Amino acid sequence: MAFGGYIREVRELRRRGDRSFSLRQVAGRVGIEPAYLSKIERGQTPPPSERTIRRLASELDEDADVLLAMAGKVSQDLQEIVMLRPKLFADLLRQLREAPDHAVLRVAREIRDGDW
Amino acid sequence: MAFGGYIREVRELRRRGDRSFSLRQVAGRVGIEPAYLSKIERGQTPPPSERTIRRLASELDEDADVLLAMAGKVSQDLQEIVMLRPKLFADLLRQLREAPDHAVLRVAREIRDGDW
DNA sequence: TCTAGTGTGTAGTATATAGTACACACTACA
DNA sequence: TGTAGTGTGTACTATATACTACACACTAGA
Structure with missing residues (x-):
């Protein structure tokens, strides 16, 4: 599954139970522009940085390693374990x-x- | 140990036994500009791409994963294993x-x- | 009905990544 | 003694990464 589409799905699911999960408000809490999150969710821009993915994960209560994988990335801390x-x-x-x-x-x- | 310094060390070692391990010739075989390799070896530029590191490794008969680690990188194929x-x-x-x-x-x- | 909030289109930006191209001074050796 | 080869300084470039800023049209609720 594509990263953006999954984020949208999860966010809209959370939203059914909590109005504060609008794209704008989530973007605000995550610390990015709404227009940017919109493009991410529709796959019009590549997935964001690890930092931003982690914040999204925590905001949406998702597993950061899984989201990172969907974004084609591997957590920096895991990379460091390998590099040692x-x-x-x-x-x-x-x-x-x-x-x-x-x-x-x-x-x-x-x-x-x-x-x- | 720093990436560049290690490359220089290994290359100069190989060179004692084989004249063709000059900076220029290695750069030529690896497919990069001599000036670039020079800067890499002296740490004046960050380590090159995975692709170039792999060619250096093969040219210098070094372990690619180790060189990549020194360069602060993790092999793409390992990342894919984790991402699956x-x-x-x-x-x-x-x-x-x-x-x-x-x-x-x-x-x-x-x-x-x-x-x- | 109006207004606060929604998602999105367009344009632009800063920084990093991954190099090339050319000229220069020095050295070894034939 | 010249010339082929050596490493390096400087300047530049193309592409990717990771966003911001603002304006717009639409919608739901008071």
């Missing part, structure tokens, strides 16, 4: 590319449970 | 941020050995 140990994480990610979700989840769980 | 399943990989990476190398390696090995 590039070989390690490059190998890991390429290894996990085709792995089914549950396998990746199990791996994450094992790590979290701290059996290093 | 953003929640999954965002969680995993944040989970693994502090994990010691051997723990991450073990995880990669387990996955590779295909015990899904």
Whole structure:
């Protein structure tokens, strides 16, 4: 799904329960011009910066990483994790590319449970 | 270590064994202007694009992911892996941020050995 | 009916990114 | 001793990124 269309959908959904989710008001709270948000939602301009996407996510109560992905971006903090140990994480990610979700989840769980 | 300085170091090292690793000739084979490579190596300009970094890596027989990391970038193909399943990989990476190398390696090995 | 609020069209801007092009002084070596 | 090759200084450029500013037509509610 395209970024802009999804934002519009989510915003209009929130709006049904809360009048303050008009394009103008959301734009205001997010800190961008209404005309800009309008263009974003209709895909007339590329998705905005990570900073703005994060604010949109928080305003619309959506997952920032998912919105960033829809926008074709990867969170800067994740990039930094990879850049600190590039070989390690490059190998890991390429290894996990085709792995089914549950396998990746199990791996994450094992790590979290701290059996290093 | 800074990107440019490292490139210079590696290039001059290669050069001791092979005259064709002059700045001009490497720039030529990589497909950029010598003046540009000169500025890159002295840090007078930000690191080049992923495309150019990859060519440098291949020319200098260095690991592309490592050079990209030094340049403050993450390979586009890795970003795409994350973007396909953003929640999954965002969680995993944040989970693994502090994990010691051997723990991450073990995880990669387990996955590779295909015990899904 | 009027007015406050709505979304959108158009035009413009600042900054970053990713380089090219050319001239210059220096060096090695044939 | 000249000339081919070296690295670098300066000036410029094209494209992308990430927006702002303002005017406009429409609509819902008091």
